[in-house]
Amino acid sequence: xxxxxxxxxxxxxxxxxxxxxxxxxxxxxxxxxxxxxxxxxxxxxxxxxxxxxxxxxxxxxxxxxxxxxxxxxxxxxxxxxxxxxxxxxxxxxxxxxxxxxxxxxxxxxxxxxxxxxxxxxxxxxxxxxxxxxxxxxxxxxxxxxxxxxxxxxxxxxxxxxxxxxxxxxxxxxxxxxxxxxxxxxxxxxxxxxxxxxxxxxxxxxxxxxxxxxxxxxxxxxxxxxxxxxxxxxxxxxxxxxxxxxxxxxxxxxxxxxxxxxxxxxxxxxxxxxxxxxxxxxxxxxxxxxxxxxxxxxxxxxxxxxxxxxxxxxxxxxxxxxxxxxxxxxxxxxxxxxxxxxxxxxxxxxxxxxxxxxxxxxxxxxxxxxxxxxxxxxxxxxxxxxxxxxxxxxxxxxxxxxxxxxxxxxxxxxxxxxxxxxxxxxxxxxxxxxxxxxxxxxxxxxxxxxxxxxxxxxxxxxxxxxxxxxxxxxxxxxxxxxxxx
Numbered sequence: 001x002x003x004x005x006x007x008x009x010x011x012x013x014x015x016x017x018x019x020x021x022x023x024x025x026x027x028x029x030x031x032x033x034x035x036x037x038x039x040x041x042x043x044x045x046x047x048x049x050x051x052x053x054x055x056x057x058x059x060x061x062x063x064x065x066x067x068x069x070x071x072x073x074x075x076x077x078x079x080x081x082x083x084x085x086x087x088x089x090x091x092x093x094x095x096x097x098x099x100x101x102x103x104x105x106x107x108x109x110x111x112x113x114x115x116x117x118x119x120x121x122x123x124x125x126x127x128x129x130x131x132x133x134x135x136x137x138x139x140x141x142x143x144x145x146x147x148x149x150x151x152x153x154x155x156x157x158x159x160x161x162x163x164x165x166x167x168x169x170x171x172x173x174x175x176x177x178x179x180x181x182x183x184x185x186x187x188x189x190x191x192x193x194x195x196x197x198x199x200x201x202x203x204x205x206x207x208x209x210x211x212x213x214x215x216x217x218x219x220x221x222x223x224x225x226x227x228x229x230x231x232x233x234x235x236x237x238x239x240x241x242x243x244x245x246x247x248x249x250x251x252x253x254x255x256x257x258x259x260x261x262x263x264x265x266x267x268x269x270x271x272x273x274x275x276x277x278x279x280x281x282x283x284x285x286x287x288x289x290x291x292x293x294x295x296x297x298x299x300x301x302x303x304x305x306x307x308x309x310x311x312x313x314x315x316x317x318x319x320x321x322x323x324x325x326x327x328x329x330x331x332x333x334x335x336x337x338x339x340x341x342x343x344x345x346x347x348x349x350x351x352x353x354x355x356x357x358x359x360x361x362x363x364x365x366x367x368x369x370x371x372x373x374x375x376x377x378x379x380x381x382x383x384x385x386x387x388x389x390x391x392x393x394x395x396x397x398x399x400x401x402x403x404x405x406x407x408x409x410x411x412x413x414x415x416x417x418x419x420x421x422x423x424x425x426x427x428x429x430x431x432x433x434x435x436x437x438x439x440x441x442x443x444x445x446x447x448x449x450x451x452x453x454x455x456x457x458x459x460x461x462x463x464x465x466x467x468x469x470x471x472x473x474x475x476x477x478x479x480x481x482x483x484x
Contacts, residue, residue, distance in 0.1 A: 011037075011422045013046040013119055015111050019098050019135055020125040020126035021051025022062065024153065029185075030126060031091075032069045034412040037078055038087045042419060048114075050107065051093045057093050076409070097133050101138045108142050114417055117148060122421050123154040126276050133170035140174045152181045152421050155246055159237060160446065161439035168432050174260060175423040181421045182430040186247045186411030188337075191375040193428070195340070196268075198369075198377065200259050205367075208344065211323045215364070218341040218477055219251050220460070221329040221371075225336075226292065227307070231299045235476045239309040240449065243329040245442045249276065250430070251371075252325055253339060265426040268433060276437035283443055287311055289454035306454045308463040311445075312472075319368035326469060328476070333460040337479035338371035352391055368480065375410060378480070379480045 009452055016034075031051075037043050051062065058355040063084075073079035092110065097102025109437040111121055121144065122371035125135055139145045151171065158164030171180055179237060186192060199206050208214070221243060227234040234242065245409040253272035290308030299305075308330030316323065377400040418430055455464035462478055471477050 009042070010044055011042050011047060011419060013044065013114075015048045015050065015114065015119065015121045015423065016124065016418075017050040017052065017107065017111075017121065017398045018124045018126055019052050021093070022053040022055075022057050022065070025126045025264070027066055027069050027413045028053065029412070030044055030124065030418070031066050032073075032410075033418050035070050035073060035079070035084075036411065036415055039073060039083060039091070043090070045086070045314075046092060047090055049339075050094050050110070051091060052096050052098070052107070052187060053093045053105075054097050055093070057096060057112055059088060059091065059093060062091065062093055063088050073374045076106050080163055084456060085117075096420050097328075098135045098138065100134075100136055101141070101356075104138055104142050108144060111144065115118075115146075120148045120150060120298055120422070120424070121146070122150045122152060124421075126154060127160070129153075129167055136171055136174040145174050149175070150179050150181060150421060150424065152183060153176045154183055156237065156241065156434055157182060158439065160243055161436060161443050164435055164439050168435070172432070177432055178426070180432070181426060182432075182435060183417055184211060184250055184430055186371070187250060187415065187428040188415075188417040189371050189375065190312070190373050190378070190410050190416075191369055192251070193416075194377070195254050195369060197265075200263075206259070211317045211321055213344055214323055215343045215345045215470075216323060216474060217255055217325045218343070219255075219325070219327045219478075220249055220337045220341075220479055221248060221337070222332060222333040222479060223329075223331045226332045226459075227295065227298055234307075235299055235303055235305045238305040238449075239307055239329055239331070240442060240445060242310060244327065245438050246309070246430075248327045248329060249438050249441070252313060252327065255340060255342070256320055256325070263427070266425050267426060269431045273431070273434050273437055274317075275315060276434065278317045279316050279441050280316050281441075282313075282448070284312060284448065284452075285356050285471070286313075287445065287448065288464065288466070289449060290330060290457045290464035291454040292330075293458050304453055306449065308333075308454070308457060310463070310466050310468055312446055312468045324472060326474075326476070328463065330457075330463045334460050334462050335479055337372065339394055340369040340371070342367040342369075342478075352393060363393065366477075370480075382402050 018030055018299060021024060034043065034049060069081065091326040092101065094107050094110070115121075121140060123135075123144070125132055127135065133322065136145070136151065138151070158167050199209060250272070253275045256275045257271040258274065260271050288310040289306040291305065292307050295305075296303055297308055308328070310326070310328035313325040314328060315323070317323075344367075346364060363380070363382040365382070368378040368379070368380065370376050381396050381398065382393055383396040385394040417428060420426075457464040462476065
């Protein structure tokens with residue numbers, strides 16, 4: 001893999017304020033993403049980053065804490081000590097308390113030094129959702145919620161439709177919907193965006209993308225880690241709220257959405273919203289829950305919170321009627337992988353059936369879209385085995401590994417999403433009505449789940465045995481580990 005400067009355009013001079021700028025998310029994701037974009041030349045020296053902190057923090061302490069999360073840039077040989085020091089110069093630490101507004105005057109003074117109508121200010125709320133209301137009200141009172149300001153918020157956006165609506169009302173009381181960027185980092189992954197190109201720029205796929213040719217779709221987001229230090233937080237949410245309500249439903253939308261009239265933020269989000277509103281309510285037969293052995297010990301108490309969930313979704317529209325979407329996600333599973341697998345229907349007539357060899361139905365055509373790790377696309381086809389001996393059928397692959405094909409580093413999802421917020425591009429961000437539509441679908445499932453004891457599964461498996469696919473004569477396809 002080579003690491004070379006990108007051809008991405010430079011961002012306009014901006015002020016980017018990260019509330020919670022010395023927190024875990026900022027060190028793990030946000031500032032490393034900014035560092036890579038600085039190395040690529042997208043951030044100029046007139047681009048200012050502000051990291052707010054409740055506790056005393058100087059730039060030396062900040063650099064020491066951040067450096068370990070930027071080691072891949074140094075290991076690649078792309079980052080140098082000189083560039084690191086230059087990057088640190090565009091960062092300023094602001095000591096303030098978002099909850100009560102103490103210290104906001106210093107931030108106001110520094111931002112207004114360069115404030116003008118062409119210089120946007122972006123506020124990233126990398127803080128608990130319980131502080132969102134205080135934060136936006138503080139910005140309003142300080143005169144920072146200007147028409148050119150933008151607001152970036154992280155999930156969880158509530159834990160049900162009611163709490164989500166309350167959060168959204170607090171945000172929209174200060175900022176317009178066109179100023180709010182709700183991050184789902186899955187939408188920033190290269191393969192997720194390539195899914196839209198795959199569908200809408202290639203007639204070979206879009207012409208087959210319907211219930212006439214597709215048998216079913218499977219989406220798996222598997223994690224090998226457990227809840228760890230997040231046990232108290234996770235126990236209040238569980239896999240359904242933590243992963244399905246946002247990540248997996250967004251992937252379903254991108255697979256199932258109709259072509260937008262043109263590629264623009266609200267056009268794309270309108271089509272995703274239609275998918276969410278077309279989801280058929282689930283029954284008990286459409287749901288499977290699990291919890292890994294050892295979860296209760298990590299939590300320190302008995303709990304029925306699910307760490308694994310699988311669902312059979314049905315989309316009630318003309319394109320997808322009769323095509324089940326099977327989704328699953330879980331922790332402490334066999335491998336870390338996220339894949340979308342589209343299985344196509346078998347041919348109506350198999351001309352090789354009487355040859356005595358394998359049947360075509362043994363090797364259905366499948367499109368595998370790998371989101372992580374080793375992002376790429378793989379098309380499973382049927383071919384003839386080389387050599388004499390008759391017409392022997394054999395599965396074969398067309399493999400597109402992005403890393404190998406493009407021979408350059410693939411930017412992290414946060415890099416793209418942060419750059420889009422600075423450009424003012426909302427295409428990859430959820431709109432308020434999307435979030436509410438997702439919660440409206442999930443709420444009845446949560447109510448139904450409250451009366452189900454999750455099945456126990458052992459660490460290193462692919463979750464508990466479930467019959468969602470067996471009832472339909474199908475089976476789960478585990479993520480392919482052979483991606484190079």
